[in-house]
Amino acid sequence: MHVALRQSELHDLYDKLAIGERLTEGDALRMWKSTDLHAVAALGDFARERKVGNRASYIVNRYINYSNYCILSCQFCAFSRKKRDSDGFQLSVDEIVQKAREALALGITELHIVGGLHPNLPFEYYLEFLRALKVLDPRLQLKCFTAIEVLHLAWMARLSIEETLTRLQAAGLNSLTGGGAEIFESGVRSRIAKGKESAAEYLNVHRIWHKMGNRSTCTMLFGHVEALEDRVDHLRQLRDLQDETGGFVGFVPLPYQPENNQLDISHKPTGVDALKTIAVSRAYLDNFEHITAYWVGLGMKLAQVALSHGADDLHGTIIEEHIFHMAGASSPQLQTEADMISAIREAGRVPVQRDTFYQPIRELSGDCLVPMEPGISGSRLLVNNLATA
Numbered sequence: 001m002h003v004a005l006r007q008s009e010l011h012d013l014y015d016k017l018a019i020g021e022r023l024t025e026g027d028a029l030r031m032w033k034s035t036d037l038h039a040v041a042a043l044g045d046f047a048r049e050r051k052v053g054n055r056a057s058y059i060v061n062r063y064i065n066y067s068n069y070c071i072l073s074c075q076f077c078a079f080s081r082k083k084r085d086s087d088g089f090q091l092s093v094d095e096i097v098q099k100a101r102e103a104l105a106l107g108i109t110e111l112h113i114v115g116g117l118h119p120n121l122p123f124e125y126y127l128e129f130l131r132a133l134k135v136l137d138p139r140l141q142l143k144c145f146t147a148i149e150v151l152h153l154a155w156m157a158r159l160s161i162e163e164t165l166t167r168l169q170a171a172g173l174n175s176l177t178g179g180g181a182e183i184f185e186s187g188v189r190s191r192i193a194k195g196k197e198s199a200a201e202y203l204n205v206h207r208i209w210h211k212m213g214n215r216s217t218c219t220m221l222f223g224h225v226e227a228l229e230d231r232v233d234h235l236r237q238l239r240d241l242q243d244e245t246g247g248f249v250g251f252v253p254l255p256y257q258p259e260n261n262q263l264d265i266s267h268k269p270t271g272v273d274a275l276k277t278i279a280v281s282r283a284y285l286d287n288f289e290h291i292t293a294y295w296v297g298l299g300m301k302l303a304q305v306a307l308s309h310g311a312d313d314l315h316g317t318i319i320e321e322h323i324f325h326m327a328g329a330s331s332p333q334l335q336t337e338a339d340m341i342s343a344i345r346e347a348g349r350v351p352v353q354r355d356t357f358y359q360p361i362r363e364l365s366g367d368c369l370v371p372m373e374p375g376i377s378g379s380r381l382l383v384n385n386l387a388t389a
């Protein structure tokens with residue numbers, strides 16, 4: 001047992017984790033409420049080590065926001081604009097392809113594409129840019145759209161969710177993003193994102209996508225008006241769906257950013273809160289392989305420390321980020337691959353470049369990145385995993 005846990009009030013949770021017993025919601029709440037950060041960290045780190053060993057990953061990717069026009073006005077959001085606003089934008093398919101072309105030259109393996117709930121772009125626009133990006137490079141993994149965007153597209157196109165996802169997939173969609181989860185509890189959800197689709201609707205889009213044989217990530221926006229009990233409820237609902245489908249490849253806790261929005265909360269979650277959230281997520285979500293420390297929201301220094309609190313992934317190079325930076329994030333717009341490798345190495349982990357599905361591409365050996373599975377693509381590995389799931 002880790003020395004930090006021997007005298008700790010949380011030592012019984014170590015015993016549970018050690019024999020593979022699932023933590024309860026009460027256990028998760030105890031971890032969040034504990035003032036013993038060392039013990040909480042030791043639990044998260046122990047669970048990480050058992051699950052994924054000593055590797056920590058990153059992805060070489062680029063973000064693209066196709067538009068910030070949105071029919072909703074979520075109170076926490078600093079990104080969305082109305083058509084009357086002078087700083088609204090909407091990219092053409094050619095502009096999206098041009099951004100992708102430039103990023104391919106930097107070695108990206110993934111494009112992460114989201115936008116607002118646009119009032120009138122036709123469904124064909126989304127299909128067209130997916131197809132155009134696959135023509136540009138068929139190996140490029142397209143991780144696009146939140147569950148909320150999918151619901152919006154289905155509504156605009158007057159299609160079922162399954163038919164909407166089927167057509168998006170046929171056009172090139174590889175994975176859904178995890179955004180739009182916010183906090184599931186309906187009272188909090190209405191205070192921070194009035195009018196947004198419910199938790200059940202968010203989860204149902206992911207359920208359908210998973211049952212089509214696909215994968216996605218999921219998120220939780222924390223550190224605003226929610227209670228710790230609401231966070232536990234959020235994780236419980238994600239764990240339940242993961243028990244049902246096994247389709248989430250990773251969980252990404254997102255720290256709230258307080259600027260330029262309508263919420264009367266002027267502070268970000270503290271560093272201690274963010275680290276505890278990573279540790280509780282790792283210990284409680286025993287059916288998730290990967291927990292990401294999102295450097296855009298945490299800052300790279302705290303994300304690096306999170307690698308010893310349960311996280312095993314630093315997310316991506318990103319290149320151009322709008323959503324968090326418009327809400328006041330002070331992190332840089334991008335990380336180079338070298339920055340991510342040295343942050344991971346300094347934290348005592350073995351850096352691994354991963355793909356969209358967290359499958360390893362290259363691992364650092366000495367000072368060289370070495371292909372991990374020569375001749376086997378990430379997507380083939382995923383298919384193998386699905387076959388044994």
Ligand code: SF4
Pocket residue numbers: 070071072073074077078079080115116117148193196
């Ligand atoms: S969070 Fe998303 S849905 Fe809500 S206002 Fe912002 S862009 Fe629109």
